[in-house]
């Protein structure tokens with residue numbers, strides 16, 4: 514029975530009404546009920562380094578982080594985050610005033626948007642976008658302005674940002690640019706020229722930039738360049754990252770924000786009333802993870818690159834047109850060569866038809882029709898799981 518309300522007013526408020534249950538819930542349920550291989554949601558099916566798991570156990574046993582850790586995060590982790598930005602990008606951040614620990618990058622996104630966006634402000638986001646961006650912009654009362662990444666065909670097909678379109682999207686009401694590189698779901702890694710153009714635009718129009726770099730260590734072709742490293746950007750950029758993807762512990766939810774003191778302060782104001790603090794013992798473990806040697810990061814990249822190649826070539830053999838991702842956990846495909854055009858219908862039918870679950874990219878679009886023929890598969894799974902998925906997808910239909 515529906516709960517009683519004093520009027521016919523819907524329970525879910527107007528800001529969130531358009532965000533029903535996520536597609537991931539529907540597709541994961543479908544995977545369960547059909548026994549299909551779930552390449553929908555992006556989480557690894559093996560855990561990260563044993564020594565980092567042990568570090569978490571040690572912290573828990575030693576009573577470090579079992580009670581409320583400090584609001585900005587434990588000093589060990591803030592110092593490790595600052596050292597990481599220095600080590601990989603030559604960016605200097607003060608662990609005390611320019612680093613904030615969050616409950617995953619998800620809370621970093623929420624807190625940043627709630628802190629910086631005034632109702633009515635426009636927020637430009639790259640479309641297709643990570644699903645929480647739209648919901649958090651809405652919760653902040655902002656208006657999202659999508660700029661669509663478009664597929665460029667050919668043997669090296671990729672999605673690219675149209676810089677003129679980005680420039681044209683900026684108005685007097687634009688508060689910030691919400692960037693994501695490496696980009697989920699397309700796997701696009703923004704190039705130096707593209708990032709320079711974004712930086713030039715931000716400086717020229719005096720915009721804040723929020724950049725989600727959770728896949729910073731999962732770049733297979735080219736290199737990850739943080740937007741904050743471009744001239745004029747450090748003081749206007751909030752950089753978000755997380756230990757989930759870099760260390761294969763997506764359940765730990767340890768994320769962080771780096772930026773100039775005024776920006777980090779603003780984000781902390783919102784963050785303190787969302788979770789206050791989180792992930793106590795895991796913060797110590799992620800601090801140790803960030804200090805792992807280069808060989809760890811190289812091995813992670815090599816392993817995922819091989820999985821990307823396995824799945825991408827398998828999908829191509831199965832008849833999909835494949836956008837080879839330069840980074841992330843995901844490969845986006847075009848289903849039109851299979852004689853299909855509706856990614857939703859395709860993904861709802863795929864578990865029964867082939868025993869595999871994928872996600873329709875349309876859920877990441879405002880312009881649903883622009884995303885209709887695209888379908889995303891995750892390759893952060895064990896090799897034998899990917900091989901079995903490819904086998905199923907390439908088997909002749911009965």
Ligand SMILES: *Cc1c(COP(=O)(O)O)cnc(C)c1O
Nearest residue numbers: 617618619643697727755757768
């Ligand atoms: C996975 C993901 C996140 C969420 O990171 P958590 O640390 O798990 O909260 C944020 N942004 C993008 C683009 C992601 O793919």
